[in-house]
Amino acid sequence: MTTMTKTAAHVLAATLDKHGVDIAYCVPGESYLPLTDALIDFPNIQLVVCRHEGGAGFMAAAHARLRNEVGVCVISRGPGAMNTAIALHVAYHDAEPVVFLVGQAEIDELGRNALQEMNYSKTFSDTSKMVIEVIDPTRIAESVARAFHVAQAGTPGPVVVVLPEDILYGPSDAEPLGPRKKALTAPSAADKEQALEMLRTAEKPLVIAGGRLHGKETLGDFTKFAEEFQLPVATSQRRFHVFDSRHPNAAGRLFNRAPGQMLEAMKESDLLLVIGERIGPSMSQGYTFPRAPKPDQPMIHVWPSTEEVGRNYEPELGIGCDPHEFIKAMMAEGAGDLPVSRIEWVKRLNMVHKEVMTWAPVSSNDGVVFGHVVTAIDKHMAKDAVVTCDAGNFSSWPSRFLHMGQENMFIGATVGAMGPGVPSGVAAGLSTPGRQIIVFVGDGGAMMTGNELATAIQYGVPIKIFVSNNNAYGTIRMHQAKAFPGRVTSTELMNPDFAAWGEAFGAKGFKIETEAEVDEIVAAAMAYEGPCVIETRVSLNHISPSARIDEIEAR
Known part of the structure; x- marks a missing residue:
């Protein structure tokens, strides 16, 4: 009995299924029609048809943020890819793991300025973590599995997988592949001890929390950490949900052009713990808080990638590890004896935060004040x-x-x-x-x-x-x-x-x-x-x- 060979598109669809993908966002295109056809055989995957490739890309990036998993965007070659370039830019700067499956001209036409042909490696070299060009149908599952892994490893971000049209139509005897186990890194013993010493002795510490703190368990542990160590918590630009704004330890929000009275109070801090936050220009008020390249206060920076820690700043202690693992390491040792002044410091920042969040209604003669x-x-x-x-x-x-x-x-x-x-x-x-x-x-x-x-x-x-x-x-x-x-x-x-x-x-x-x-x-x-x-x-x-x-x- 002869075994029917699957198409490369079918192997790709099966690999997506093995990675747990249940939603992918697309604008249909002729360059990847075999994939849309193959997905019919995988009813667990919903292919959401959008109205513009930019919208599909934004949806995939939001999906990644919402579910803390890889978002998937499927787009056609050339014009379709360029329409979604803005979403690639956002996913890269916002550290969102997204796999973009992009169509390409047929292999034997490449280099002839074929219809909608593009050099994706060159075009997206600055807005993606990696561009993977599939030129061998037997390695299509391997390529997609690599894309999912790289998108989530270290600093998350977008990965582009380029799919020539004839590869998708052609046969492949590759076996579908599932996800690779994500490596979780924890702080070293020496870094743990130094961080504990800094957190226990500071009289006016401030935590700046970002979007790599994700999920019910992580956020719950983060709140317990702030409470036990008596730490005021500010949230970074557009990541306001990571700490309850009504919690007594809430210290404010570092959105773009944050209120002056809040910033002045925060700048009195004698220690910054920046955790799960990359430290971008908006959150840092144009790299003035924390000041770049050397902050005015001693700073602990916790981020998943060692490459990012120290890129723009000189922290006193930079730790490239999973933020939740850092929190668990601190909680395992406990807060110990803290300065008695810490309680009043937390109360003071919380009072300023409440003042800033209190709306004093004003009116205008040119429309409703929002x-x-x-x-x-x-x-x-x-x-x-x-x-x-x-x-x-x-x-x-x-x-x-x-x-x-x-x-x-x-x-x-x-x-x-x-x-x-x-x-x-x-x-x-x-x-x-x-x-x-x-x-x-x-x-x-x-x-x-x-x-x-x-x-x-x-x-x-x-x-x-x-x-x-x-x-x-x-x-x-x-x-x-x-x-x-x-x-x-x-x-x-x-x-x-x-x-x-x-x-x-x-x-x-x-x-x-x-x-x-x-x-x-x-x-x-x-x-x-x-x-x-x-x-x-x-x-x-x-x-x-x-x-x-x-x-x-x-x-």
């Missing part, structure tokens, strides 16, 4: 809600005034890309169904990737999209006011009626035009069971909680 909407949402947000946020100054309102706990998830691109908001919300509904999903997006970002609302409708995702509409590229308008006061150009926008736009997709549309409408409309939208779009005609002048354009131009 803080009214955010604080109204806060009253109706579920305990395990997922909040996704696009880029723009509107994001400073939820960053400052929306409370979050460890059962929540806040997703946003720390690299500042516009476009992830709506696609990330769709991914939240697909990868963690049953949760309340709140999306914050500006009018600019909504017109970039808001078409993925169609994907939400198609797959039944009850997404709630709050559009902050000031008819401008507001962040650029703010920078323009600083650099070229009174000379407005290239930032004004003419927008659709976003409530009607949402209705056209099949969502419920709401519109907030006055402060008096905020509470009633937000309550109705939050109670609505299906997808909805809530447009707020917001003030352009009140561009953020700490800045007004008229005041900036008057300086």
Whole structure:
């Protein structure tokens, strides 16, 4: 009896199945049709059809963040790959493990400037951890298994697997491969002792916690660690859920352009423990806190990769290990005797944090100040809600005034890309169904990737999209006011009626035009069971909680 040889595409699909992939995000393309066909034989894998490759990439990156596993994006060659380049950039800078399966021209056509041919190794060398070109069908499973491993190892990030069209159509006798066991590193005995000594003796320590702290067990242990060692905890840019903002040890949020009074208090610290955070420009306030390259305070930096620890900073103690393993090592030894002044220090930072998160309502004659909407949402947000946020100054309102706990998830691109908001919300509904999903997006970002609302409708995702509409590229308008006061150009926008736009997709549309409408409309939208779009005609002048354009131009 003759055994039928499988196609390479079928081996690839089987390898995805063995890696536990249950969702992949795509825009279909002719260059990988054999793979979409092969996936029919694997009903456990849902292939989500998106409306733009950038949206598919953003969804895969959000999936990785939500589930702490590799996200998968399948895209066509050439133009499709370039459309998703922005998501690769985000995944790389935000340290999200994503495998991008990319189509390619047939092997015998390569080098002839074939239809949609690209040199992916050259193009994505700066925005991926590795580019793997499959040229041998017998090694397709090996290539994909390597991609999953590299995406999660050390500093997580995107890996590109290039799939020539004829390879996918052709036969392969390769056996599908499953995942390789992830190596977990712990601190050395010497590093553990030094870290304990530093944590036990500091009078004004401060923990800065980032997104590599992930999962119920890790976050629960992190809270116990902060409590036992009497440590105040600040959360990094767009990773606000890793420590409950209502906890007495909460010290604030280090979002971009964080409030001055909070930063001044934090700078009095005599020890920084930066854990699970890469330390980027937004969180560090332009590399001033911690100061680069040598911080003003002694610093312990804990990050999964030894390569990253010490890249931009000179920590007194750099530990390349799994953040949870570090926490477990500290807890195993215990806090010991701590300085008596530590309690008052924690209370002081918490008091400043509470002051910063308290909304003092203000009004404007050019639209609704977005803080009214955010604080109204806060009253109706579920305990395990997922909040996704696009880029723009509107994001400073939820960053400052929306409370979050460890059962929540806040997703946003720390690299500042516009476009992830709506696609990330769709991914939240697909990868963690049953949760309340709140999306914050500006009018600019909504017109970039808001078409993925169609994907939400198609797959039944009850997404709630709050559009902050000031008819401008507001962040650029703010920078323009600083650099070229009174000379407005290239930032004004003419927008659709976003409530009607949402209705056209099949969502419920709401519109907030006055402060008096905020509470009633937000309550109705939050109670609505299906997808909805809530447009707020917001003030352009009140561009953020700490800045007004008229005041900036008057300086």
